[in-house]
Amino acid sequence: MDLPEVEFEPTMPNAIRRATERFGQNELLVMPGLRMTFEEADLASRRVACELLAFGVGKGTRIAIHFPYGPDWIVAFFAITRIGAVCVPLSTSFRPAELRRAVVHGDVDTLLIPSTNASDEQATFMEQAFPSLVDAGEGPHYLKEAPFLRSFLATGSLGRPWAAEVSLGLDQGGSGKTQVSELMLEAVESQVVPGDWCMVIQTSGTTGEPKGAIHTHGAFVRHNENLSCFLGWTEERTQYSGLPWFWIGGVVLSVGHALAQGFTLLALEKFENQRALDLIIEEQPEQVGMWGQLLQRFYQYAAASGRDLTGVPAMDFLMGEPVDPGLRHNSLGQTETLGPHSGAGPEIGRELPEELRGSFGLPVPHVEHRVVDPETGEDLEPGEEGEILIRGYSLSAGLYKRERHEAFDDDGWLHTGDRGYFKKGYLFFTGRFTEMIKTLGANVSPREVELVLEMLPEVSLAIVLGIPDEERGQIVGAVLVPAPGHDVDLEAVRVHAMEQVSSYKVPRYTLSIPSEEMPSLGSGKPDKLVLLAMLEEAAAADSS
Template identity: 35%
Template structure:
């Protein structure tokens, strides 16, 4: 089994320094490989420099918010580096977003420019953007009432619509290399680098602002913990538009010269073909993804001895396979900390600490606080995790600092934890945000979409555990006949697919249970939903 080669990390805290260091050390190494498409470190530098010069010529400057509507691809990497190397702010948008969601995000983020791809899988982004911003259909962008700050759209690929500019066209206006160099020299670790959107408990957009320093400091930590080197080939299906793909995979790879790899297919056999052919050394992702591959009939015959770690436990030597998932250290993290804020991920645990999510990583501090009284709790007592440190966000977009942090800089995570022997043990959430396959879903947002339907008077959305897996479920109180089978399709017109519940049940509004306080008895409704889930054999 290959071992990581000793290799110094770049340890850069700005994008220009990261790009320069990576190119100097590993120019011919592949940075990313997606299906048949490959991009070396030298190519990433050259192409992102050209796009950066074109962005500067179009009026983009330091601090401008630039959206990216791009799947994991060479184009995402080129665009992200181009934006950050001139001190602009990358705003990655989920490729799952509906037209309504895109409009909401584009407006909330005050985008100056948007870089997109024409299509991916069954998504046509030209059509989706014109649906989101109808004024685009009138021709070249001047000023859009729907998005008053948007000045230009850039499209990767050919045959751009008349309201978009083709990215990376050699003849497109571009500033000089000297001007690009001057812009890069003005970039500091304290400059904003990203606004990353995730679900909040209110259902409103929650834009988490990270500096160049916080994102890249996290990437250095992850590269060290995983002992990444230029020999590593990392498979991950985690999208770059969330921190799981960005600061946990892509940026750590750049600090170490490693390669990030992926394929469009989600079929286990296709993924195994790719892992085998490309000699993947690390399979990093969610545990359920590794289990799905191990369950594929072709798995036992695969030649996977190049793997040295990650969540594909069945491919590791017998002495490195945990007896259960609780026997290896999990990780606790969030978008607000640019990924994990605990250390020890995937290390073997003694029996007394099984189920641990690790301990505070270097540069992070913890308090465990009583939710009601605000007092600090002793080890062994369950409370809310408060944290601060060097990978914590600088704030929430359009929110004042006092709304987000305590006076002395602590952030209340809403995670319920117990600390024992320095290790954290996750107990749940203080609020009701549900994490479905790695993505945060706000029940309030889904409830609002359900309640907007004429047949529904009231809805409750929550996580439902079935056969050890967590699903999103909804119970709706109806005022007229409702076709439950057609409900998911109706919701997908306004919600991303991962936000659409897998389990539905209903009752007439006249049968809603109430508590003595006059409030709806949510617990009784959730129990009814859980019972429906148990009886529903169609749940995936």
């Protein structure tokens, strides 16, 4: 296998120590009212790592973290991975039922949580996710709804006996738990090797169950070094980080790349256009990191704000002629590939000729690409559209609870489900072979939403589809078939969905069609192309 060279054994404890030695006084994170250096993050994570060891955490222990952007997320991630435990970041947009499914699927042993989360009382949220907690005492726990979950560690008092406290703050205090010595911590860190699991990143799976991509220390650390160099990042730069850190884009392109190159991240606990623009004007970053459609909307807001953007490198172009995004390289990647496997690289900022409009950039060095006929598996010539296959050091070690043949073919290739082709050495993406919905960079499994809608007794069948949308890429739509003798209250359906799944998964447009009026194929299956056209018509009528 073609491996990018790194100057040290690629593990998280080594990467954290190296970053502290090289960039110690550099600011790693800047937020309104907070500035954290690499040295401060290292010291806090060492202290927390000792506390976790004292709580009984060991190599391979699955620890989930449920934090928004901020120092707690970074300190927890560093502390967990530097002792060889496995970090399982959880989405802060989860509803209680989604969080429970993710914890169960990930066999999580310890759940690390804030005392509050987006103004919701954390204890109540957790008791909704795990009803057995209502009558629970101190851990270890044995919850029927989460068989492997033993501990809850909160950053402050929840007023509940089932949660212990751990301090993630930058001060030198702790929870009072018996401390493990620094010598013991160093001994533990010395046993972490590149092949150990580092994290499991969960995303929507096509079956409706979460899909967990397993990434090792070696793959994560190497990819941070290799990809950040390919993209031209250095310690002199600053990035506004708007990519969620609980998904692969944020943990690699923001947290991982900052660790590799020593640059500064700007963040808000919760994104708001005005506050983000205030922070960006104050700190003058070279890059704004967000998903494509969200980024374009933010740029439109900034341009219309009337604010003086002079001297803000990431915003300079807004002061001149409008930039055609189709004539700039995009990038392509997914959770299993540790984020981007293609990108602008040395051509960042280049205005492309019209013949390269829509390019997704150059292949990332040391990552292999093929484009094949999806039926025969035969390699296709440049310019011929087929399925994009990926192989290389940055691939996940596998999918959690899946056998290897379910993730890769016999030769180790990942079949991405993406359609595309190469032209003049550049990758072009033309769509997906699968039915996964992509909205503002987030994956939505149609089957997951269908199962939620079919929980309602008045719904006999739910078909969830992705409606093309100029701003979001796709939005979620649903067609429902009423159960015999029932009518479907679409507003009640919406309220039910909002209680069960994250807001971006809730159908924006919903139609109810009697069973006898359902368009079908010759096989008797619903004709999804016709249904999608009906949803598109409803969306168009609503916007007109």
